[in-house]
Amino acid sequence: MADDAQKKVDPDPKTTNIKDELTEVVSLKHVNLLIGEYIPFGVNHIVAFNEKLGSYMRVKSALLTQVIDDDPGGSQFAIPSVLTEVQVKNFDRNDFVEFDATIHYPEAPGIVQVENFGVHVNSSGKILYGMQLESVGGRPADHVSIDHLSRVLADVVLDSSQLMDTMLTDYQRRLVDLTFFGKGENRDKYTFILAKGVAPDVPAKEYMDGEDRENELRQVLDTFQGVYDLLDGSKMLVGTHGSILISKDPGKYELVASEYSFLMSLDIFIQNFFSRLFMMNDSVKDIKKLIDTSEEDPNAIEKAQSELSNSTSDAVLLGEILSYLEESASVLSAEWAEFSKALDPAVKQAASVLTIEARVDAVKEQVKDMKHIVDGLLKSLEGLSRMNETINQRQMRRFQSTLEDNARTMEDMVKTSDRTSSGVAIMEMILSGTLVFELISMFSGDQTFPIAKQEGDLLSTMGWALTSVGIWAMGSALLFWVMKWLGDRSEPALVLRLKINQKFNPEALKAYLAKREVTTEDLDLTGGLARKKLMWKYNDNIFWEELPKWGKHKVVINLFYDEKTGYILNALVEVPMPGEMKLPEAKAAFLGELIEENVIAPPRE
Amino acid sequence: MEKLTAEQSRLLYMVSLYSKPSQKEGEKALWIRQTSLRALMFEGIRKKVFDWDYAPASVMTADGRRFMNISQEGEDDLNDLREMGLITSLKLSTSRRHFITAYCVTQRGLDEIGRLPAGDKDAVEGLVKCGACSGKRLAMWRDEKVMITCEKCGKSEESEIMDIEDVSYIAKAYIPKIPILRKHHGGA
Numbered sequence: 001m002a003d004d005a006q007k008k009v010d011p012d013p014k015t016t017n018i019k020d021e022l023t024e025v026v027s028l029k030h031v032n033l034l035i036g037e038y039i040p041f042g043v044n045h046i047v048a049f050n051e052k053l054g055s056y057m058r059v060k061s062a063l064l065t066q067v068i069d070d071d072p073g074g075s076q077f078a079i080p081s082v083l084t085e086v087q088v089k090n091f092d093r094n095d096f097v098e099f100d101a102t103i104h105y106p107e108a109p110g111i112v113q114v115e116n117f118g119v120h121v122n123s124s125g126k127i128l129y130g131m132q133l134e135s136v137g138g139r140p141a142d143h144v145s146i147d148h149l150s151r152v153l154a155d156v157v158l159d160s161s162q163l164m165d166t167m168l169t170d171y172q173r174r175l176v177d178l179t180f181f182g183k184g185e186n187r188d189k190y191t192f193i194l195a196k197g198v199a200p201d202v203p204a205k206e207y208m209d210g211e212d213r214e215n216e217l218r219q220v221l222d223t224f225q226g227v228y229d230l231l232d233g234s235k236m237l238v239g240t241h242g243s244i245l246i247s248k249d250p251g252k253y254e255l256v257a258s259e260y261s262f263l264m265s266l267d268i269f270i271q272n273f274f275s276r277l278f279m280m281n282d283s284v285k286d287i288k289k290l291i292d293t294s295e296e297d298p299n300a301i302e303k304a305q306s307e308l309s310n311s312t313s314d315a316v317l318l319g320e321i322l323s324y325l326e327e328s329a330s331v332l333s334a335e336w337a338e339f340s341k342a343l344d345p346a347v348k349q350a351a352s353v354l355t356i357e358a359r360v361d362a363v364k365e366q367v368k369d370m371k372h373i374v375d376g377l378l379k380s381l382e383g384l385s386r387m388n389e390t391i392n393q394r395q396m397r398r399f400q401s402t403l404e405d406n407a408r409t410m411e412d413m414v415k416t417s418d419r420t421s422s423g424v425a426i427m428e429m430i431l432s433g434t435l436v437f438e439l440i441s442m443f444s445g446d447q448t449f450p451i452a453k454q455e456g457d458l459l460s461t462m463g464w465a466l467t468s469v470g471i472w473a474m475g476s477a478l479l480f481w482v483m484k485w486l487g488d489r490s491e492p493a494l495v496l497r498l499k500i501n502q503k504f505n506p507e508a509l510k511a512y513l514a515k516r517e518v519t520t521e522d523l524d525l526t527g528g529l530a531r532k533k534l535m536w537k538y539n540d541n542i543f544w545e546e547l548p549k550w551g552k553h554k555v556v557i558n559l560f561y562d563e564k565t566g567y568i569l570n571a572l573v574e575v576p577m578p579g580e581m582k583l584p585e586a587k588a589a590f591l592g593e594l595i596e597e598n599v600i601a602p603p604r605e
Numbered sequence: 606m607e608k609l610t611a612e613q614s615r616l617l618y619m620v621s622l623y624s625k626p627s628q629k630e631g632e633k634a635l636w637i638r639q640t641s642l643r644a645l646m647f648e649g650i651r652k653k654v655f656d657w658d659y660a661p662a663s664v665m666t667a668d669g670r671r672f673m674n675i676s677q678e679g680e681d682d683l684n685d686l687r688e689m690g691l692i693t694s695l696k697l698s699t700s701r702r703h704f705i706t707a708y709c710v711t712q713r714g715l716d717e718i719g720r721l722p723a724g725d726k727d728a729v730e731g732l733v734k735c736g737a738c739s740g741k742r743l744a745m746w747r748d749e750k751v752m753i754t755c756e757k758c759g760k761s762e763e764s765e766i767m768d769i770e771d772v773s774y775i776a777k778a779y780i781p782k783i784p785i786l787r788k789h790h791g792g793a
Contacts, residue, residue, distance in 0.1 A: 015773040020650060023658050032779050089780065095787050100778035111771040118780035130779035137772045150660035151772045154672050157663070183669040210681075218677040219660035241663065254781035275703060335786045 015138035017108050022147045025216040026207070029142045029197035031149070032250065035160060036261030037127040037189045038269040039168065040175045040324035043094050046123040050097050052167055053088050060088035064166050084166055089118075096122035103163055115159060124331035125324060126262045129160045129189075142197070149193070150219040153242070157189050175321050178314060179272050181279075187272075190264035191242040192257040193220065194250035204228055204235040220244070228353050232346040238354065245350070255339060256350050263359050266328070270366055273321060277373050280318065283311045284380045291387050299526050301395070304388060306528065312381050319374050322367065329364045336360050432476040439475070440468055494578035496586045498571045500600070504561060508598040509568075530563040549589035553581060557590065568600060607689070609717070612655050613682045614725040617710070619645060620692050621718050622733055622741065624709040636695055636707035640666055644744035644751045645733065646679045647766045654732045655679065661769045665703050667746045673766050683708070691717055735760055 041049075054062045064084040069077065083104050091097040101117045118130035134141050137148040165173060165185065176184040204227040207213050214224060221239025228236045234247035243260065245253050290297075290304035336356060343351060351357070513534065520535040538547055538555040546552060558572040573590050575581055594600045609617065623637035623645075643664075649655040657678040664673050686692045691714035695707045710718075735742055740757025744764060754761040 016771065018770045018772065020659065033776075034781060092785075092787060096785055098780050100780075102778075108771050110773075112773045112775075113771070114775040116776055116778040118778035120780055120783070122785070128781065128783075130781055131776040132779040134775045134777055136774040147658065147660060148772045148774075150662070151770055152774050154661035154663075154769050155771065158672070181669045186663075186670050186672075188663050188670050212678075215677040215681050216658070218680075219658075219662065222662065251782070255783050258781050258783050331786070338786055339784055 015111075016148070016151075017111065018147075018151070022145070023212075023216075024145050024147060025212045026146050027199050028144045028146070028149065028193070028195040028244070028246070029199070030195060031133045031136075031141070031144045032194040033129075033131040033133065033153070033156065034192040034194065034254075034257050034261050035129040035131075035156065035189050036192070036258070036263075036265035037129070037160070037164070037187075038125050038262065038266040038328065039127055039164065039172060040321050041121070041123055041125040041172070042324060042327070043123050045169060045172060046095065046097065046121070047093060048169060049121060049167060050091055050093055053086055053091075053097060053099060055088045055091040055093075055097055062086055066166050084163060094123065096120065101163055103159055105159055105162065113155065115156070117156075117160065117163065119163075120258075124328040126328075126332075127164065127265075128258055128262065129156070131156065143199075144195075146216050146219055153191055153220060157191075158185075160189070161185055161187055175317060175324075178317055179269060179276055179321060181272070181276065188241075188268050190261045190268065191220070192261040193242060193244045194253065194257055195244060195246045196248060196250060198235070198244075198246045204237065207235075207237055217244070226353065228350075230346045230349050232344075234346060234350075236350055236353065243354075252344055252347055253350060255343075256347055256354065256356065259336065259339075259351075259356055260354050263332070263356065263363070266332075266363060267359070270325070270363070270370075273318070273325070274366075274370065277318065277370065277377065280311060280315060280377055281373075283307060284377065284384065287311065287384050288387075291384065291391060294391050301388070301391060302526055304384075308381065308384055308388060312385070315374070315377050315381055319378065322370060322374050325367045326371070329360075329367050333360050333364060428479070429476055432479045433472045435479075436472040436475040437468065440471060494573075494575040494581060494583065494586060496571075496573040496575075496583055496590070498573065498587065498590065500568045500570055502568055502600045503566050504568045504599050506563075506566065509561070512594070512597045512599050529565065531569070532561055532563055534559050549592055551581075553578065568594075609721075610682070611722075611725060612657065612678075613686060614721045615649070615654060615729050616646070616679070616682050617686055617691055617714055618718055618721055618726050618729045619649070619733065620686075620708055621710040621714060622729070623743075624692075626693075626709055626712055626715070628712075634709055636709045639706040639708070640664075640673075640746055640751065641744040642683075642708060643673065643675060643679075644753065644764045644766045646676055647674050648744075648753065648764065649729075649732050650676060650679075651765070652732055654728045657682075665705065667699065667705075668749055669703075671749075671767060672769050674769070686714070690714075 050056065052064075054060060062085075064086060065079060067079045071077070085102045085104075086099045087101075088097060088099045091099075098118070098120050101119055103115045103117070105115075107113050116131070120126070120128040120130070133144055133152070136144045136152060139145070139148075162185065168176070173184065176187065180187045207217055208224050208227045217237060218224070218239070220242050221237060221244065222241035223239060225238045225240060227238070230236060230247075232247070232249075234245060234253070236246075237244045243257075245257060247253060287304050287307050290300045290307070294300045294304070340348075340351060340357070516536040517540075518534050518536045520533075522533040524531040524533075535556065535558045537557070538550050539545065539552060540554065553575050554577060556574040556576070559568070560570050561568040571590060573586050575586055578586075591600075595602045620637060620642065623635075623642070625635040627634040646655060646657075647659060650657050650659055655676070657676040659674045659676040659679075661672045662675040662677075663670050664675060666673075683692070687694055690711060692708050693711050695709070696704050697707065698704055733742055734740070735755035735758060737760055738755060738758040740755045742753050742755050744751055744753050746752075751764040751766050752761050753764050
C-alpha cells in the first residue's frame with residue numbers, strides 16, 4: 001500500500017451530491033482539459049458549420065438551439081430558454097473554426113456548473129474541446145481532487161456531445177449514430193489533462209504502484225499504459241481512456257496533447273466502426289438465411305426485403321464514412337510530418353513515448369484494411385439483392401399461374417351459375433304456375449264456370465285454359481317483380497371508401513373505440529407493423545337509436561389503422577338503406593366523429 | 606498465498622454465490638457477467654459492505670457505452686483474486702461484436718471460501734439476499750437500466766449504478782495554440 005497521507009473527505013453538500021465518503025490520495029494543480037473527438041467532416045460541412053455559427057457576421061456570437069422551426073413563414077415563435085451560446089474566435093471558411101461555447105444545461109439542485117468550452121473544429125473531422133478549471137467542488141484551481149475530476153470529466157464528455165449535436169447537420173448525426181450503434185449521444189472520447197503540479201509530487205513510476213495511487217488515477221485514465229519522467233522534469237501518465245501531463249510549462253505540450261487525444265478518439269471511432277462492419281456482416285448472413293427459408297416461412301421474403309433495404313442504405317453510409325476517414329488519415333499524416341519538424345527535445349520525447357508517428361501510420365493501415373471489408377459487404381448485399389429479385393420473379397410466376405387457374409375455375413363457375421340461374425327461372429315459372437292454378441282452384445272450388453258446363457265443349461274448355469294461363473302469366477310477372485324489389489332492397493346502397501393516412505391520438509382513439517361495440521378485430525403483425533382492422537355497427541337491427549350524425553340509419557364501419565406507426569390508414573363505411581343520405585354526408589358524419597373526439601386533427605385551413 | 610483483505614474475502618464469497626466451476630465432465634460452468642457483478646459491488650459500497658471509492662467511468666454494456674459508477678479499488682481486488690487463482694475470467698463476444706467479461710470462482714477459490722471469516726460471509730449474504738423472502742438478488746441489464754431482482758419473489762428495484770453524481774465547477778474556455786495546416790485557405 002502507498003504511504004500517502006490518505007484523506008477521508010466528506011463531500012460538501014453545497015457543492016456536490018456525492019453520497020459516499022471519498023478517500024483522497026492524489027490531487028492536481030491548475031488543470032486544463034483537452035478532449036478529443038472525431039466526427040466525419042468535409043469541406044462542405046465546415047462551410048455549413050461556419051455559416052451556422054455566423055462566422056462571417058460582424059457580430060460573431062450567436063445563441064443556438066436544437067428546436068426545429070416547422071413554420072418558417074410565420075411571424076413569431078416561443079421556445080424554452082436557449083441553452084448554448086457561442087462566440088467565434090478564429091476561422092477559415094473552408095478549413096477550420098475556433099469558438100468559445102457556454103452551455104447552461106439543467107443540473108441537480110444545489111449544483112452550480114459554469115461550463116465554458118473552447119472548441120476547435122477542422123475539415124478533416126478533428127474536434128478538440130478545451131477547458132481551464134478555475135474551481136472544482138468549491139476548492140480553488142490549485143487543488144483539484146481526482147475524485148472530483150472524474151465526475152467533471154463524465155459531465156463534460158456528455159455535455160460536449162450534446163453541444164456538438166446542436167451544431168452538426170442531420171447527415172453527420174446519422175453517420176455518428178450509425179457508427180455508435182444508435183447511441184451517438186453516449187459516444188466515448190479521449191481526455192488529455194494538462195496540470196501545473198501534483199500532490200504528492202513523486203517520480204512518475206511511483207504513481208503506478210498497483211495500489212491506492214494507481215486505483216485513484218485509474219478513475220480518469222482507465223488502465224495504465226505507461227508512466228514517464230520527461231527530460232525537463234515533466235511527468236506523463238498514459239492510460240487507455242485519458243492521459244495526464246504534469247509540467248511547469250504545460251503550454252509547450254499542447255500540440256502533442258492535441259494530436260494524441262485526437263488520435264486516440266479517432267481510434268475509438270475506428271474500433272466502433274469496425275464492430276459495426278462485423279455487425280453488418282451478421283445482418284448479411286441473416287438476410288441470406290431468410291432468403292434460403294423463403295419457401296417454408298411465408299414472412300421470410302418480406303422480412304428479407306426490409307432488412308436488405310436497411311442494410312444496403314447503412315452499407316452505403318459506412319462506405320461514405322470510410323472515405324471521410326481516408327481523407328482524415330492522410331491529412332493527419334501530412335500534419336504530423338509538418339508539425340513534428342521543430343519540436344523541443346522534451347516534447348519530442350513525449351511524442352516518441354506516445355508513439356504518435358506509428359499511430360498515424362496505423363490509422364492509415366486500418367482504414368485501408370477496412371476498405372476491403374466495406375467493398376466485400378457492398379458486393380454481398382448486391383448479390384443478395386439479385387437472389388431476392390430471382391425469388392420474387394419465381395413467386396410472381398407462381399402467382400400468375402395460380403391466377404390463371406383461378407380465372408379458369410371462375411369461368412367454369414360462371415357457366416355453371418348461368419345454367420343454374422336458367423334452371424331456377426324455369427323452376428320459378430313452374431312454381432308460380434302451380435301456385436296460380438292452386439289459387440284458381442281454391443277460388444272456384446270444385447265448381448266449373450258456366451262456359452265449361454257443357455261437357456265436350458271444346459271452345460269453352462279452351463277458353464278456360466287460356467284464362468288460366470293468362471292469370472298464370474300475370475301471377476308470374478308479379479312474383480318476379482316482388483323478388484326483384486326485394487333483391488334491390490338487400491344491396492348495399494351506399495358504400496364509402498375513405499383513404500385517411502393521418503396520425504391519430506392513441507388515448508383519444510382508445511376512448512372513441514370504448515364507446516363502440518366492436519364485433520370484429522383483425523391484427524396483422526407482419527413487416528414490423530401492427531395493422532388492425534376493426535368493425536362495428538350503428539343501429540344493428542337490435543338497438544335503434546337516434547344518432548346525432550347518422551340519424552336512424554343502419555351503418556357498418558370498418559376502420560384500418562397501424563398501432564405501431566400511429567396512423568389511421570383508411571375506412572369503409574356502408575349504409576345499407578341510405579334513404580336521403582348521400583356520400584358527402586356519410587363522409588362528413590364519419591370524419592366529424594373522429595375530429596370531434598380528437599382522434600385525428602381537423603384539416604388545416 | 607497472501608492473506609486476503611476483508612474486501613477481497615467478501616468479493617470472493619460474492620462471486621462464489623453467483624458462479625460455479627464445472628466439476629465433472631459434461632457439467633456446465635456458471636459465470637457472472639461483469640456488469641451484474643459491478644452493480645452488486647456498487648450496492649455493496651452503498652451498504653458499507655465494501656470500503657471502496659467509486660467514480661463514473663465509460664464502460665461497455667449490453668447496449669453500448671454508458672457511464673457507470675465503477676470502483677477501481679474493487680476492480681483491483683478482482684484482479685488480485687484472479688492473480689491468486691481464486692477466480693477466473695472469460696471474454697466473450699456479444700451480438701454487437703463487443704467483448705464483455707464474465708467471472709467464475711475456481712476450485713481453489715471454493716476451497717478458500719471454507720476458511721473465510723463468518724462475519725464476512727454474513728455481510729455479503731445480507732447484501733445479496735432479498736429482505737422479503739431471503740431469495741438471491743440478481744443484477745440484470747433490462748431496458749437500458751440495471752435492475753436488481755429477487756429470483757424467488759420477483760421483487761425488483763433499479764440500481765443507482767448509472768446515477769452519475771455531480772460536482773460544482775467553474776471552467777473557462779481554453780483553445781490550445783496549435784498550428785493549422787491549411788488545405789484550402791478560404792480566408793477569415
